[in-house]
Amino acid sequence: MHKEKSCKFQSFASTGDPKLGPKRLEALQDQIAKTNLDGFLVPRSDSFRGEYVAEKDQRLRWLTGFEGSAGICVLVNKRVGIFVDGRYTIQAKNQTLPPIEIINWPNIKVTDWIMEITNKGKIGFDPWLHSVDEIEQYRKSTENTNIVLQPTENLIDIIWTDQPAPPNAKAFRYEAKFAGATQVNKRKILAKELKDNGNSAAVITLPEGIAWLLNIRGGDVEHLPIVHAFAILHSNYKVDLFVDKTKVEDLKKHFGNGIKLYNQNDFLSHLKQLTGSICIDKASLPFAAFEALLSSKVTLDPRGDITALPKACKNEIELSRAREAHLIDAVAMCKFLCWLNSQSESKLTEIDLVISLETFRSQNPEFYDISFETICASGPNAALPHYRVNYDSNRAIEKNEVILIDSGGQYKGGTTDITRTTALGEVSGEIKKAFTLVLKGMISISRLKFPKGMAGCDLDAFARVHLWSEGLDFAHGTGHGVGQFLSVHEGPQRLSRTSKVPFETGMIISNEPGFYKEGHFGIRIENLLAVTKAPKLENSTVEEMFIFETLNFVPIDKNLIDISLMTNEEKDWLNEYHLKCRKKIRENLEENEKIWLDHATKKIE
Ligand code: ZN
Ligand code: ZN
Numbered sequence: 001m002h003k004e005k006s007c008k009f010q011s012f013a014s015t016g017d018p019k020l021g022p023k024r025l026e027a028l029q030d031q032i033a034k035t036n037l038d039g040f041l042v043p044r045s046d047s048f049r050g051e052y053v054a055e056k057d058q059r060l061r062w063l064t065g066f067e068g069s070a071g072i073c074v075l076v077n078k079r080v081g082i083f084v085d086g087r088y089t090i091q092a093k094n095q096t097l098p099p100i101e102i103i104n105w106p107n108i109k110v111t112d113w114i115m116e117i118t119n120k121g122k123i124g125f126d127p128w129l130h131s132v133d134e135i136e137q138y139r140k141s142t143e144n145t146n147i148v149l150q151p152t153e154n155l156i157d158i159i160w161t162d163q164p165a166p167p168n169a170k171a172f173r174y175e176a177k178f179a180g181a182t183q184v185n186k187r188k189i190l191a192k193e194l195k196d197n198g199n200s201a202a203v204i205t206l207p208e209g210i211a212w213l214l215n216i217r218g219g220d221v222e223h224l225p226i227v228h229a230f231a232i233l234h235s236n237y238k239v240d241l242f243v244d245k246t247k248v249e250d251l252k253k254h255f256g257n258g259i260k261l262y263n264q265n266d267f268l269s270h271l272k273q274l275t276g277s278i279c280i281d282k283a284s285l286p287f288a289a290f291e292a293l294l295s296s297k298v299t300l301d302p303r304g305d306i307t308a309l310p311k312a313c314k315n316e317i318e319l320s321r322a323r324e325a326h327l328i329d330a331v332a333m334c335k336f337l338c339w340l341n342s343q344s345e346s347k348l349t350e351i352d353l354v355i356s357l358e359t360f361r362s363q364n365p366e367f368y369d370i371s372f373e374t375i376c377a378s379g380p381n382a383a384l385p386h387y388r389v390n391y392d393s394n395r396a397i398e399k400n401e402v403i404l405i406d407s408g409g410q411y412k413g414g415t416t417d418i419t420r421t422t423a424l425g426e427v428s429g430e431i432k433k434a435f436t437l438v439l440k441g442m443i444s445i446s447r448l449k450f451p452k453g454m455a456g457c458d459l460d461a462f463a464r465v466h467l468w469s470e471g472l473d474f475a476h477g478t479g480h481g482v483g484q485f486l487s488v489h490e491g492p493q494r495l496s497r498t499s500k501v502p503f504e505t506g507m508i509i510s511n512e513p514g515f516y517k518e519g520h521f522g523i524r525i526e527n528l529l530a531v532t533k534a535p536k537l538e539n540s541t542v543e544e545m546f547i548f549e550t551l552n553f554v555p556i557d558k559n560l561i562d563i564s565l566m567t568n569e570e571k572d573w574l575n576e577y578h579l580k581c582r583k584k585i586r587e588n589l590e591e592n593e594k595i596w597l598d599h600a601t602k603k604i605e
Contacts, residue, residue, distance in 0.1 A: 018065030038121030180317030200276030456499030
């Protein structure tokens with residue numbers, strides 16, 4: 001359907017080719033035998049553990065045809081299993097061919113499956129593509145067998161003859177007017193923390209952490225402006241940066257004397273020379289780097305990624321830049337929703353909507369990229385929380401059914417993420433009720449006032465209680481952290497029942513409850529929130545209280561609300577929110593859009 005339609009930042013074509021899978025698997029089996037192994041692991045991840053990987057690192061897709069953003073292919077004794085989570089089971093079935101078996105992860109673990117097939121043999125893995133945590137887990141679960149997990153060279157890279165070159169996008173300076181602090185200051189603060197903890201250095205292998213620390217950005221993967229690199233931060237605040245030097249040659253002045261450049265290939269030899277106590281993050285450190293450290297004279301302090309928390313806690317300048325970015329993005333969203341809601345006939349498809357939204361965002365020169373591939377799902381497609389439209393799945397927008405749009409932009413000032421669920425015409429009472437229950441949860445979180453020290457696990461239930469009362473729930477967390485012109489999914493905080501990281505001021509978190517009825521419809525409403533100090537209450541016995549500041553200002557579709565289910569407080573919140581949308585956005589709209597906004601933000605009684 002309409003294969004010619006496309007946009008700049010998002011592709012609707014399939015990039016994997018399942019038909020090539022069997023031949024490539026055969027070549028890999030030959031290579032496994034040649035290397036005297038009994039199996040091999042092919043994960044989706046690269047050495048940098050991001051959601052987006054470079055073309056050169058699309059080994060899983062190349063081998064199997066599967067295009068999802070998470071998964072691992074395991075070959076052992078001629079059996080081939082691809083492990084994917086619930087989001088991807090159907091997609092994996094459609095995108096791969098026998099002999100590949102689809103395995104439901106994490107219900108079935110990689111090592112359990114291997115142990116069902118055999119209790120002995122050598123399973124090879126590329127130590128750059130697995131974290132320390134992963135390999136330690138695999139080794140622990142197989143310790144009572146004769147299965148050996150053995151680091152080896154990457155067998156895919158041997159048989160993939162036209163493997164693309166590594167990305168080499170130019171890195172650029174992220175100016176202090178956006179970052180709110182110089183890279184020298186950031187290095188000093190973290191170096192002091194290292195000293196205070198008795199560490200001589202920290203190894204940082206997540207590009208988002210390096211980008212934040214050094215105030216740099218790049219273009220090595222899609223939608224996430226990072227530079228592929230590794231770094232060692234010493235307690236004297238000097239940094240050794242291991243990177244393709246051609247990417248950073250324009251940054252010499254920015255780096256100054258404190259940052260020394262090395263080729264990425266020199267990383268292991270530098271790790272081997274370290275001494276003292278070294279801070280590492282086992283969840284992200286490639287096993288290859290861990291092995292190098294083990295062969296040196298260091299003691300390891302597995303305290304985690306030291307950039308994660310300071311990166312998450314935005315300073316005042318970062319926050320004010322983020323507010324500006326969200327306003328720019330809200331204007332585009334309002335223009336888009338006005339355009340969409342004025343469509344009377346259903347001649348549009350999901351792809352048309354994605355293209356239109358990108359066009360509205362592109363009208364502002366500050367727009368840099370989308371922050372992830374837009375989710376635009378209509379009718380039953382909306383019941384798939386991670387649905388991405390492609391030419392085969394593309395669906396015409398019908399009247400009287402939901403349209404769920406989850407999207408965001410990259411702006412130098414900030415990364416945005418917003419979901420609105422809307423409809424052309426009238427939706428059923430069942431949908432209205434579900435929409436209202438989701439909205440009530442979303443408002444509950446938005447209105448919360450809570451003591452310092454609370455974590456995601458303490459607050460997540462507030463988003464669900466209204467659904468719970470009706471025997472309903474949703475199967476994802478309520479929210480994730482968001483970066484600053486970086487990843488739209490950022491830790492360490494999350495708004496979920498498993499997150500124990502306390503909220504701190506400056507953290508940005510999404511608030512996105514939903515409800516999904518398989519085969520019928522789906523609803524999600526999402527705003528981003530910044531954690532801020534609450535004004536001190538007169539008789540408060542709590543030392544410090546926090547509230548959430550809402551960052552997105554885009555009307556929530558009143559046509560989908562069952563007002564009889566809303567309390568006065570909830571109506572007040574919505575009316576106040578809509579009033580703010582009007583105040584902040586209206587002047588940036590065209591006449592017809594102003595009329596739409598006035599109507600969309602009209603007070604509900
Ligand atoms: Zn979103
Ligand atoms: Zn989100």
